[in-house]
Amino acid sequence: MMHRLPSHAMNKPARGSLLGIEHLEDKEILGLLKLARRMNPLKARPLLRNKRIVLLFYEASTRTRSSFEIAAKSLGAITTLIQSSGSSIEKGESLLDTGYTLRAVGADAIVIRHPAAGAPHLMAQHLDIPVINAGDGMHEHPSQALLDAFTILKHKKSLKGLQIAIIGDIYHSRVTRSNCHLLTRFGAKITLCGPPEFVPDVAATLSPGLRVTRHIEEALRGADVIMLLRLQKERLAGQKIRLQDYIARYQMTSARVKLARRDAIVMHPGPIIRGLELTAEVADGPQSMIIDEVHNGVPTRMAILARALGKAK
Amino acid sequence: MGNDKSKTGSLLIKGGHLIDPAAKINAPMDVLLRDGRVAEIALPNNIRGGADGKFDARGLIVAPGFSDLHVHLREPGQGYKETIATGTAAAAAGGFTSVCIMPNTAPVVDNAEWVAWLRHPERAAVVNVFPIGAATLNSRGAALTDFAALQRAGAVAVTDDGRPILDDEIMRAALRLGAELNLPVVQHAEDTRLTENASMHEGPTSFRLGLRGMSAAAEASIVDRDVTLAQQIRESRLHVAHLSTSDALKAVRRGKRGKARVSCEVTPHHFTLLDQDVGEYNTNFKMNPPLRSAADREAILVALADGTVDAIATDHAPHATHEKQVEFERAAFGITGLETALALAITKLHREHKIPLTRIVELFTAGPARVFDLRSRGSLARGNFADVTIFDPKKRWTFEAGKSRSLSHNTPFDGWQFTGKVVATILSGKIVYRAD
Numbered sequence: 001m002m003h004r005l006p007s008h009a010m011n012k013p014a015r016g017s018l019l020g021i022e023h024l025e026d027k028e029i030l031g032l033l034k035l036a037r038r039m040n041p042l043k044a045r046p047l048l049r050n051k052r053i054v055l056l057f058y059e060a061s062t063r064t065r066s067s068f069e070i071a072a073k074s075l076g077a078i079t080t081l082i083q084s085s086g087s088s089i090e091k092g093e094s095l096l097d098t099g100y101t102l103r104a105v106g107a108d109a110i111v112i113r114h115p116a117a118g119a120p121h122l123m124a125q126h127l128d129i130p131v132i133n134a135g136d137g138m139h140e141h142p143s144q145a146l147l148d149a150f151t152i153l154k155h156k157k158s159l160k161g162l163q164i165a166i167i168g169d170i171y172h173s174r175v176t177r178s179n180c181h182l183l184t185r186f187g188a189k190i191t192l193c194g195p196p197e198f199v200p201d202v203a204a205t206l207s208p209g210l211r212v213t214r215h216i217e218e219a220l221r222g223a224d225v226i227m228l229l230r231l232q233k234e235r236l237a238g239q240k241i242r243l244q245d246y247i248a249r250y251q252m253t254s255a256r257v258k259l260a261r262r263d264a265i266v267m268h269p270g271p272i273i274r275g276l277e278l279t280a281e282v283a284d285g286p287q288s289m290i291i292d293e294v295h296n297g298v299p300t301r302m303a304i305l306a307r308a309l310g311k312a313k
Numbered sequence: 314m315g316n317d318k319s320k321t322g323s324l325l326i327k328g329g330h331l332i333d334p335a336a337k338i339n340a341p342m343d344v345l346l347r348d349g350r351v352a353e354i355a356l357p358n359n360i361r362g363g364a365d366g367k368f369d370a371r372g373l374i375v376a377p378g379f380s381d382l383h384v385h386l387r388e389p390g391q392g393y394k395e396t397i398a399t400g401t402a403a404a405a406a407g408g409f410t411s412v413c414i415m416p417n418t419a420p421v422v423d424n425a426e427w428v429a430w431l432r433h434p435e436r437a438a439v440v441n442v443f444p445i446g447a448a449t450l451n452s453r454g455a456a457l458t459d460f461a462a463l464q465r466a467g468a469v470a471v472t473d474d475g476r477p478i479l480d481d482e483i484m485r486a487a488l489r490l491g492a493e494l495n496l497p498v499v500q501h502a503e504d505t506r507l508t509e510n511a512s513m514h515e516g517p518t519s520f521r522l523g524l525r526g527m528s529a530a531a532e533a534s535i536v537d538r539d540v541t542l543a544q545q546i547r548e549s550r551l552h553v554a555h556l557s558t559s560d561a562l563k564a565v566r567r568g569k570r571g572k573a574r575v576s577c578e579v580t581p582h583h584f585t586l587l588d589q590d591v592g593e594y595n596t597n598f599k600m601n602p603p604l605r606s607a608a609d610r611e612a613i614l615v616a617l618a619d620g621t622v623d624a625i626a627t628d629h630a631p632h633a634t635h636e637k638q639v640e641f642e643r644a645a646f647g648i649t650g651l652e653t654a655l656a657l658a659i660t661k662l663h664r665e666h667k668i669p670l671t672r673i674v675e676l677f678t679a680g681p682a683r684v685f686d687l688r689s690r691g692s693l694a695r696g697n698f699a700d701v702t703i704f705d706p707k708k709r710w711t712f713e714a715g716k717s718r719s720l721s722h723n724t725p726f727d728g729w730q731f732t733g734k735v736v737a738t739i740l741s742g743k744i745v746y747r748a749d
Contacts, residue, residue, distance in 0.1 A: 022521070094635070094638075094639060095639060096638060096639075114640070116640035116641065116642045116643060117522055117523035117524050117594070117640075117641065117642065118522065118524075118593065118594030118640060118641045118642075119640045121593050121594050122594065122638070122639070122640060122641075126638075136523070137523050137524075137642070138524070138525075139522060139523030139524075140523070171520075174523060177521070200520070202515075202516065202520045203520060205517040205520065205521075206517075206520065206521055
């Protein structure tokens with residue numbers, strides 16, 4: 001059997017691929033959220049029995065990797081983890097050759113995390129199996145946006161009209177890009193907040209319903225949802241940021257949480273750095289949904305995998 | 314290269330419409346080529362006596378052979394991307410009779426020996442090859458090369474293309490030495506301190522795709538500085554390679570108004586495409602300088618029409634498939650361009666933006682010949698080299714990258730439908746390319 005396509009071929013991604021939120025249709029997003037609500041890792045049906053799912057991780061991950069793995073296993077799939085260290089990637093194998101190899105050993109789907117934006121797209125254009133983006137560079141992290149929407153909808157009736165403040169390192173954040181695409185699509189209003197080096201003005205062009213402010217009070221006033229982000233020092237590429245200034249102006253404290261609506265929820269895609277973008281009191285406070293998000297990652301990713309392998313009914 | 318072969322016989326190009334901007338000719342004319350030179354230009358049917366061969370150019374435009382100021386032919390060292398033989402074959406198919414080739418090879422062409430090597434008949438060039446020497450040793454930007462030796466060996470300019478000459482003092486010294494020798498210094502204008510790890514134009518598209526962007530300012534600030542230096546150094550000659558931004562154009566205009574010897578070139582992809590055309594990480598839309606904003610392209614179109622731009626240059630930059638079929642951020646910068654340049658100019662500039670054909674021909678002929686002093690070229694005045702490009706401005710065709718004469722197929726224009734096609738390319742009186 002020849003799975004390998006001619007080297008110049010550029011094809012549409014296989015059905016069931018999830019490369020980003022931006023080009024995902026509304027009904028697919030709603031379908032995934034609906035399916036996620038029906039998924040229970042403790043009482044899962046073996047929808048993906050004998051399916052082989054490869055987790056291909058070129059970047060460190062705790063939450064995303066473990067929840068994709070648990071999601072896959074809950075559905076009865078076999079999983080294999082490939083990391084850049086300890087594989088042929090270390091020897092200089094190209095991304096596409098790695099993809100062809102995994103396809104040849106029988107992978108039915110590939111979940112990929114990669115430091116380069118667009119890496120999952122490249123793979124999807126050359127493979128005939130679903131490719132699921134588990135985070136590509138600064139581009140998108142669609143499963144996180146879906147689980148964030150899932151989490152919000154457990155606490156809020158609808159996304160329409162919600163005021164959402166996203167605070168922190170937006171420039172480097174693939175989570176924010178995916179969240180902006182998803183949440184504004186369904187009528188949420190988002191305020192992006194942070195210093196110019198983290199929140200360039202161009203960020204407001206990402207989708208309709210976005211605005212940028214440098215003032216945290218302005219971002220928080222009337223907010224239904226507060227989303228915090230870690231400063232991605234590994235992607236700073238030489239930029240210097242004065243942490244004390246950042247903490248003074250943008251750290252989420254209990255006092256600042258009070259500026260938002262009383263029923264506001266606090267979210268963070270993790271990993272969190274206590275004492276930097278938020279205080280321990282906020283992280284562990286009653287409005288914090290940080291652990292819920294992690295928890296909701298499993299059913300959301302079960303839904304993504306079931307859809308990927310055509311078992312979404 | 315063949316221009317000095319004395320006896321190549323004679324060729325009469327009959328029935329065509331001659332556009333020779335340098336000679337201010339835009340009229341039906343017959344052209345007689347003899348012994349590698351232009352022997353006679355005359356009104357139709359007014360050339361008497363026989364010729365060894367005739368070319369029926371009815372319905373076609375006859376123009377001086379095109380010159381491309383900016384081509385990467387990859388030899389020495391990277392023959393898997395392109396060779397002088399394959400690259401010049403692609404040039405001939407694109408209507409170019411002269412190509413000026415960039416020194417960022419492996420090794421860098423930073424001495425006279427390599428310049429001579431590039432010009433050696435064993436390279437099997439199909440058209441004229443004019444090497445450009447490196448401006449600094451190994452193009453590291455630290456110490457100037459021996460400009461005089463490079464020039465004696467045949468270099469027509471110096472550059473560190475692929476990289477900028479960043480240091481103020483080195484650039485000043487390069488322009489000074491260039492002024493003494495009447496040698497143009499070609500700048501790849503990119504403040505690389507501002508473009509680290511960047512892979513496309515900085516703007517809404519780069520933000521959306523999560524790619525680090527190269528700001529327009531990173532180009533404009535270098536051009537601005539260089540124009541200021543060129544104004545300060547008498548007789549210096551600054552040529553801005555692959556200019557891509559509106560702000561850089563402003564600096565060039567400032568220089569030209571102030572009578573500095575400043576020139577610039579623009580590529581077909583920059584007057585055709587936009588940053589957003591990168592789509593979903595298509596690496597055939599990745600080059601340096603990157604595709605820019607709509608406002609930048611608009612400014613370039615104005616400057617092409619009003620004479621600010623001196624030449625269309627392709628920045629033909631072939632790369633092997635394995636260097637392009639990788640993550641966008643890791644992919645090599647550059648696209649091929651020799652075989653699509655005229656078609657893009659006619660399709661976009663002439664038909665869409667109504668720039669006259671005479672101006673387009675000027676941008677391929679007299680303009681570039683003047684920038685690098687390609688003597689006795691760029692015009693079909695009697696006695697000049699018999700380098701001629703004949704094209705059909707109305708011919709519709711589809712470009713297929715797979716049929717390219719280049720060794721590499723990294724083009725964004727595969728499958729594009731064009732109007733305007735090269736019919737024949739004549740070098741020193743001999744047909745070196747003829748369309749099927």
